[in-house]
Amino acid sequence: EAGRKILSLLCLRAGISLDDVACIVATGYGRVNAPYANVKVSEITCHAKGAYFIDRNVRIVIDVGGQDSKVIAVGSEGEVVDFYMNDRCAAGTGRFLDVMASTLEMSYEEMAHAALSSRNPARISSMCTVFAESEVISLIAKGARKEDIAAGLCHSIADRLASMVRKLGVKGVVMMSGGVAKNKGLVNILGEKLGEKIYVPDEPQIVGALGAALIAKEKIGN
16 A cells, blocks of 8 residues: 555656556565556565666675665676575564664664774674663663674674675675665674675665666566
8 A cells, every 4th residue: 555655656746647657566575565566576686686787896785674684696787696685583684773773772873873983892692683682781781882882783783794795605896785774884894894895875775676667667678
């Protein structure tokens, strides 16, 4: 229903009717609930295509959204070569960071900024949301600085993502997409662990949507 409302709003803004739209591609977890879509495509395919369109040198996409995290190896023509995905729990996702920010009594943006000023990152051993929250509460009780706890959380997530990237066995330009890509502290820490500068596009949250639009364009032959 939300998707249909947004579609109607976009058509209104563009001054067209839904009948004027030649092809609609749905992606992401909600694609199964989009009966109005002509085509339904995995977000993995869409992220690879969107990232490749932005920069044809991209060979690795790290996508961290609210519900999952994934790393994608991109081929020389924007195709998916391989991927690894964590969707079994909230660990290392935007949802995980939202919970941790709440525990620290900070906004997500404040926590992301705080991590940049840490000089002594705390050690967070668990990536389970429940156990990590307990660790954070314990660290606060021991007097640990919130900046160090925030950085410690970023290090824990970066360790997991770096491990997933290494499994791909691919070298090349690395792009990060998804809302978590706006967390500069995490991006910097992950880049250090990979020994690579991570490219974050201006609007990392719409890389998958861009890929879906490109697929729609291919379907109608223009």
